Amino acid sequence: MDPQEYQQLEQQMTPPTPYLKNVLKAFFVGGIICTIGQAITYLYVIFFNFTEQTAGNATVATMVFIAMILTGLGLYRKLGQFAGAGSAVPVTGFGNAVISAAIEGRTEGFVLGVGSNMFKLAGSVILFGVASAFFVALIKLILVSVGVLEW
Amino acid sequence: MKKLVLPLFVPFFLIGCSNEQTIQVTDLAADEEKRIEIEDAIRNKEEIYSANAIFVNDELLVSIQVDPWLGFKEQKVEKRLQKEIEEKYPDLNVLVSSDYKMYWESQKLLDEEDEKKMADEVKKLKDLAKEET
Numbered sequence: 001m002d003p004q005e006y007q008q009l010e011q012q013m014t015p016p017t018p019y020l021k022n023v024l025k026a027f028f029v030g031g032i033i034c035t036i037g038q039a040i041t042y043l044y045v046i047f048f049n050f051t052e053q054t055a056g057n058a059t060v061a062t063m064v065f066i067a068m069i070l071t072g073l074g075l076y077r078k079l080g081q082f083a084g085a086g087s088a089v090p091v092t093g094f095g096n097a098v099i100s101a102a103i104e105g106r107t108e109g110f111v112l113g114v115g116s117n118m119f120k121l122a123g124s125v126i127l128f129g130v131a132s133a134f135f136v137a138l139i140k141l142i143l144v145s146v147g148v149l150e151w
Numbered sequence: 152m153k154k155l156v157l158p159l160f161v162p163f164f165l166i167g168c169s170n171e172q173t174i175q176v177t178d179l180a181a182d183e184e185k186r187i188e189i190e191d192a193i194r195n196k197e198e199i200y201s202a203n204a205i206f207v208n209d210e211l212l213v214s215i216q217v218d219p220w221l222g223f224k225e226q227k228v229e230k231r232l233q234k235e236i237e238e239k240y241p242d243l244n245v246l247v248s249s250d251y252k253m254y255w256e257s258q259k260l261l262d263e264e265d266e267k268k269m270a271d272e273v274k275k276l277k278d279l280a281k282e283e284t
Contacts, residue, residue, distance in 0.1 A: 052250045
């Protein structure tokens with residue numbers, strides 16, 4: 001059997017990916033997560049001294065915290081299996097990435113295991129987030145000093 | 152469960168359809184003329200569906216809610232209204248805000264009778280609006 005034949009056989013055997021179903025699942029679960037986030041924002045705005053602008057930080061922290069607890073309880077894995085990107089793209093996916101990597105490294109000890117593995121996945125998110133924020137701010141600074149935009 | 156869906160969601164759709172602007176202005180320590188002018192200035196902005204204006208001494212706090220479909224214009228509407236009112240009344244200390252916090256708190260302030268308490272509250276809200284993080 002040459003490689004081409006094998007590839008054909010493989011394509012015949014694998015079941016078709018239900019793209020539409022996956023997309024719909026991800027869309028609705030992601031939407032529900034964002035709705036919960038919006039509800040938390042309104043909670044902070046109404047019951048605490050936050051404005052819509054400043055409530056964002058607190059909301060992100062709360063959402064990440066909830067996702068971390070769910071990951072520790074093993075519930076976020078089930079959600080991830082069901083919804084795929086719908087549970088990974090919102091900021092809750094970040095909390096999941098931190099804690100699941102930490103759990104993974106637990107067997108190697110506290111410092112070298114948990115400590116060094118914790119940001120194995122999420123570290124790149126932080127690095128590129130900070131770097132891109134820097135460049136966006138730089139571009140905005142240039143545009144403002146040229147006079148195209150206002151702060 | 153399925154039977155519940157319709158009665159639960161129909162009111163939301165109907166509320167979404169109402170085209171009326173609700174504008175409320177407090178009448179504490181402000182003359183009639185100013186109130187009507189401010190109300191007209193807000194009413195002229197079609198993007199605004201709901202607004203509260205709080206008058207206290209020389210402080211004016213206008214909180215607006217912009218149509219969700221025009222969310223991207225929110226800041227622009229806010230700035231335009233701020234400029235308009237400032238030009239009309241240079242002696243007033245005006246803040247126009249589209250923030251939901253301002254709207255929520257001013258909604259509660261509308262029924263407030265005590266002038267001092269209202270002034271304190273408005274000052275607190277204006278300080279809060281300046282915070283950025």
